[in-house]
Amino acid sequence: MSTSTQIQLPEYLQEDILLNPERRVFPSFDLSKLLSTVFDPIQGSRICVLIDFNEPENLIKDFAFLTQEGFQVQKNAHKYFYQGLANGVMAELEMSGGEMFAYRCTHGSNLDLADEVWNTEGQQLSLDQDIYPNYDLILCISTFSATAPLTAKCRQFGFRGATLHGLNDIILNSGLAVDYNDVSADAERIRRALTKADSMEIDFELEDGRILTAWLGLDRQEAQKSHGLCHGKKPDVANLPAGEVYFVPTDAKGQFPMKYEDGTLGLLEVNNRCIISSSLIEGDQATIDAHNARLKDDPMTGTLGELGFGTQVLPVSGADIQDEKVLGTCHLATGRDDHLGGDILPSMFKKHENSTHDDILFAPHKTPNFNIREVRMQRGDQQEVVIENFRPSAYVMDALAGGR
Numbered sequence: 591m592s593t594s595t596q597i598q599l600p601e602y603l604q605e606d607i608l609l610n611p612e613r614r615v616f617p618s619f620d621l622s623k624l625l626s627t628v629f630d631p632i633q634g635s636r637i638c639v640l641i642d643f644n645e646p647e648n649l650i651k652d653f654a655f656l657t658q659e660g661f662q663v664q665k666n667a668h669k670y671f672y673q674g675l676a677n678g679v680m681a682e683l684e685m686s687g688g689e690m691f692a693y694r695c696t697h698g699s700n701l702d703l704a705d706e707v708w709n710t711e712g713q714q715l716s717l718d719q720d721i722y723p724n725y726d727l728i729l730c731i732s733t734f735s736a737t738a739p740l741t742a743k744c745r746q747f748g749f750r751g752a753t754l755h756g757l758n759d760i761i762l763n764s765g766l767a768v769d770y771n772d773v774s775a776d777a778e779r780i781r782r783a784l785t786k787a788d789s790m791e792i793d794f795e796l797e798d799g800r801i802l803t804a805w806l807g808l809d810r811q812e813a814q815k816s817h818g819l820c821h822g823k824k825p826d827v828a829n830l831p832a833g834e835v836y837f838v839p840t841d842a843k844g845q846f847p848m849k850y851e852d853g854t855l856g857l858l859e860v861n862n863r864c865i866i867s868s869s870l871i872e873g874d875q876a877t878i879d880a881h882n883a884r885l886k887d888d889p890m891t892g893t894l895g896e897l898g899f900g901t902q903v904l905p906v907s908g909a910d911i912q913d914e915k916v917l918g919t920c921h922l923a924t925g926r927d928d929h930l931g932g933d934i935l936p937s938m939f940k941k942h943e944n945s946t947h948d949d950i951l952f953a954p955h956k957t958p959n960f961n962i963r964e965v966r967m968q969r970g971d972q973q974e975v976v977i978e979n980f981r982p983s984a985y986v987m988d989a990l991a992g993g994r
Contacts, residue, residue, distance in 0.1 A: 599991050600772075602903050608981070611916070612905045616767040621674040622682055625727075627770045628828055629750060630821045633684040635726035637675065640707070641667050642695040642732040650692035651712030664692075666757045667731035687725060693717065700738035700926060700947035702936060722747035731757050735911065737829045738929035738947055744825040752820065752828045756909035764904050765831030765912040773833050774817035776990055777901045781835045783989035784976065785813035787969045790837075790897060792920070794847050794952075795963040796871065804860060804922075806897050807841030810969075814930065815901075816915075833902030833915035838932040839863060842894045846922070848950055849957050850877050865892030865924065872959075888940040895927030895934050895947060899965075899976065906955045918980045919953040920965060954980050 601607065607614050626632055641650075641664045649655040655664055668690065675688040693707045707717050715721065721728070722743050728751035730736045737753045744751060754766075787808045794802040818832030842863045848856050854873025859866045868881045885892045900916040907913055914921045925947045927934045936945035952962050965977040975983040982990075 599987070603776075603987070603990055607903055608917070611903050614764075614903055614905070616764050619670065619762045619767045621670060622679045624766055624770070625679070626683055628752060628818055628820055628830070629727055630819075631823075632727070635683075635685045636687040636724065637680065637685050637727040637729065638687050638721065638725045639667055639672050639675075639690045640721075640728060640730040640732065640736075641690065641692050642734070643692050644695050646692035646694055646706075646708045647712065647714065650690070650708045650710055653710060663731060663733055663755070663757050666759075666762065667729075667754075670762060671729060671731060685727075691715070691721060695732075696734050696736070698943055698946040699735045699949070700929070701734070701943065701945060702739045702742075703736060717743075718747075722749060725749055727751060729754065731755070735829075735947070737827060738926055741827045741929040744827050748825050750820050750823075750826050752830050754830045754911075756911045758907060758909060760905060760907040761831060761909060761912050765833075765902070765907065765915065768831075768902070770818035770832065773902060774815075774819045777815040777817040777833060777835060779989050779992060780899065780901050780986060781813045781815045783974075783986060784835055784837075784899070784967060786810045787813070787837070787967045789968045790976070791966045791968070792846065792952075793963040793965075794845075795961040796847065797959050801963065802845040802847060802857065804842065804844040804846040806837075806839045806894070808837045808897075809840040811837060811840070813837055816898075829911070831902070831904070831912045831915055833900060833904070834898050835901055836896055836898035836930065838927050838930050839894050839897055847871065847957070847960050849959070850881070852877055854878065855959055856881065860894070863894050864889060865894070884944075888944045890925070890934070890939045891944050891946075892924060893934055894922055895925055895932050896921075896923035896930055896949075898923070898949075906953075910949055910951050910956075913953055913956065914949055914951045916953060917986075918977060918982050919951065920962065920977060921949045921951045923947055923949045 643649040655661045672690045680688050691707045705717050730753045732755045735755045790806045792804045816832045816834040820826045820828040842860050854877040855871040856868040868878050870878045898921045900919045902915045939945040967974045974985045
C-alpha cells in the first residue's frame with residue numbers, strides 16, 4: 591500500500607488497526623445518534639420495540655423476564671432501547687409510542703414470524719393488525735434474525751425498521767457506536783469496486799495443505815450493500831450492525847469447507863448453485879450424515895442464496911451479525927434470499943422450518959482450521975484480488991481511499 595494511500599485513509603483503516611481491530615477506539619453508544627442517523631427523517635414517527643421469547647405470553651407481562659436469569663439480548667433491548675426511548679430520546683427526536691411487544695421465538699434464522707404478539711400487560715395482539723400498520727419505525731431485537739420476514743412485511747404495510755438480533759455488549763459498544771454515514775460511504779466505495787462482476791472465485795487452504803476452490807457466477811449483477819441507512823419514507827429494513835457488500839449468486843460450483851456448530855469440519859460439494867453433499871474432514875461423522883440427510887430430504891436447503899463481504903473494521907463480538915461485517919471476511923448463505931432480491935422463496939421448501947437464510951461465515955476466529963487464501967473477482971477482462979489471507983487486498987484498500 592502506498593504512503594499516499596495511507597494518508598488518505600481514516601485512522602480506523604490504518605495498518606495497525608486493520609491488524610488489531612480490538613485497538614480501534616469507538617465513541618460511547620448513543621441511541622439518539624444511532625436512530626437519527628439511520629432513520630432520516632425521524633421526527634413525527636411512531637416507534638416500537640419487538641423482542642422474542644419461547645413463552646412470550648408469560649415473560650413479557652409486567653417485564654417478568656427482567657427478574658429471571660438469562661435473556662441477555664432481551665434485557666439489552668429493554669435497557670438500551672426501550673428505556674432509552676422513554677428516558678428522553680423519544681422526546682428529543684420528536685417521536686411517539688415507545689411500546690415493547692414480544693413474539694414467539696422462531697428458532698431459525700429469517701423464518702417467518704407467527705402473527706401472535708403480546709404487550710407488556712399480557713394482552714395478545716396481532717402483528718398484521720395491531721403493530722405493522724400502526725408504527726412508522728419497528729426495532730426488532732431478537733434471538734434469531736428477522737430481516738427477511740420484516741422486509742416482506744414492510745413492503746406490505748409501509749413501515750421502516752431495523753433488525754438487531756444477538757445484541758450483546760461488544761456490539762453495543764462498537765458496531766452500533768459507529769457513525770453510519772461513514773459506514774455507508776465505505777460500503778459504497780467497496781460496492782463500486784466489485785459491482786457488475788462476472789464471477790468470484792474463493793481459494794480455501796486447509797491445514798493439510800489442500801486447496802479447495804469455489805466458483806460463484808454473478809452474471810454482472812449490480813452489487814448491493816447493507817450500509818445501515820434507512821432514509822426517506824420508502825419502506826425498508828436495515829440490518830444492524832451493517833457494513834457489507836453482497837451478491838445473489840446465479841450459479842456456483844466447486845468445493846468449500848464448512849465448520850458445523852459442534853466443531854466438525856466438512857467438505858461441501860457444490861454444483862448448479864446447490865450444495866450436493868458433505869464429506870468429513872475432521873470431527874463427528876454423525877454431523878455430516880445429518881446434513882446429507884437434510885439435503886436429500888429438502889434439496890432447497892443447500893441452495894446458495896448470498897455471497898457477502900464485510901466492509902467495517904470491528905472487534906470480534908462472538909455474534910455473526912457483527913462478525914460477518916468485518917473487513918477481510920466473507921460469507922456464503924444458504925436458503926431463502928427473497929429479501930435480497932433473489933428468487934428463493936419460503937414456499938419452495940418442503941417444510942416451513944427449513945425456509946431459513948443461514949450465513950456461513952469465513953473468518954479467522956470462526957474458522958481457524960482453514961484460511962481464505964485468496965478471493966478473485968473476474969469482471970470482463972479485469973481480474974482483481976479482493977481478499978488475501980483474511981486481509982483486504984490492495985485493490986480494496988485503494989477503493990476505500992478513493993474520493994477521500
